[in-house]
Amino acid sequence: MTHLRLEGLTRRFAGTPHPAVDGVSLELPRGALLALLGPSGCGKTTTLRMIAGLEVPDTGRVVVADRDVTALPPHRRNMGVVFQSYALFPHMTAAANVAFGLEMRGIPRAERQARVAEALDLVGLRDYAARKPSKLSGGQQQRVALARALAIRPDLLLLDEPLSALDAKLREGVRDEIRALQQRVGATTVFVTHDQTEALAMADLVAVMNEGRVEQLGTPEEVFERPATRFVATFVGRAARLPGKVEAPGVVHCGAVAVKAAATPAPGASVELFIRPHHIRPLAEGHSADNALDAQVLRRTFTGDVVALECATPAGTLTAELHGGTPGASAAVGSRLRLGFAAQDVRVFPA
């Protein structure tokens, strides 16, 4: 069941040539976590702020549970927002921060205290209730912000880059915690991030944004494995990019060879091929693939669990990523091998 629906949201800031958000439409089922993923300036935070009511769209609608909230001010939307800087009230204790939203709702003191304790328990900070934000670590502040947003039992939970202020070691743990918490309380959540790993690891749905538009909306697997546009293919994950020209449907002339691809534009079009490193395999003797290329290892990079082989092929330079111990992973620089990949793993976009 659709819980959040955005319809053609557009916002242009005075003095800028392009809209910050340009006709964003999407639907999110109840209880799902949507990641708005994109580079800085792609409009993801502005989109989040329009959902929260902190920014008014020029056109378009925000619909929550079939109710149009576009004209409602933020204080009447019942949305729990976790800001990038957490925005905890510095003059209040952790407990008072969490209680603030409940107080604004006129919830009686006894129930308020119970719900504050419950929210702080949820994030494991019961013992820190009496501390001011300045006496809490970054990770603890982040969890208080989360508790404060959840305590009001929001219709939507909105997170603006909640991990970016944490140091790298903490990030992964907090990421999994937020996801577990979100699933436990079943909050429909929108999460803004520029980090694709975060988006892929946490989200049920990923909206990849660029220049104010949603380039692709899909599950993490769809976005990663079947990028809809050239931008998505470039931004999410790594890929070898080879220039080519469509010869016939399903065949692209690339370098000195013809490469088979699942879907291609009309013959004659100049295109760019995207092939993900983990789709490229060394071929054992007697094995075959849709595309099989003679290759020579130019560089071998060992990163622990993965070995990257950068190879010269007739189609151009390709990188294969192999798990340690798989055949071919021990190939030395200069050695020759055959690389294979499936036609369906070759993404073709107009150049």
Place this chain on the structure above:
Amino acid sequence: MSAALLLLPAVLILAAGFLYPVALLGRISLNRTSDIGAMEPDLTLATFEKVVGDDFTWELAWNTATLAAGSALAATALALPVVLLIRAAPPRWRGLLSLMAIAPLLVSGTARIVGWLAILGDQGLINAMLEGLGLTSEPVRLINNWTGVRIGLTESLMPYACLVLIAGLGRLDPRLEEAAATLGATRTKTFLRVTLPLAAPALLAAFLLTFVLGVSAFITPRLMGGGRVFVVATEIFDLALETVDWPAAAALAMLLLGALAVALVLRTALMRSARA
């Protein structure tokens, strides 16, 4: 050593322009005024005894303190909405609006008072409006009395209050107010529960600065009081130049300086406890 050397010019200017005159003033305050009004060198606290023992001195002190406190409070209270407006304005307007708020400092105090005469005088703008609207038949006395001085002093202190509040509220993260709104707080609640408590140190600083400036204000009480308003600063002037009782003027000046020094110490202590 080199850092101390950098302070040298400031120390020299302070010594020549402040410490030396104050020392001179201190010396004069210990002199004696003879019966015929001439100053005689001496080392006596007699003048201080005379000044402190005079009820008029305490009336002046009370006048000065209430005038300064009232004007400082009004200036701070009026500066707050101005600064909140500047803060809410689009970033590219903020510089210009800030400049406008403190622009009165660029005009000489005397020129501003002449402006006030044209507005507040018996035939001034306000009385013309009131009479034109038929609200009054006689001019309302808005100048050459305490009302005039309060209005003028408030206006002359406002730019300083704005300056302090712009600096103080500039550090206040607007996300905090947004967070309050997303948690269900109306604009009023957000202001009372978040903005105001966080602005309190800046408001206190603005009040204390304008209070101190108000206590030592001379031009406004002199020119807008029309000779009917007596405060410590005008009295010092009168004692020195009208009565030519230098020891008394110096003693009163030393007492005012002492009071301001106490206020400064209190302010520092207050700020420290507020931060803790």
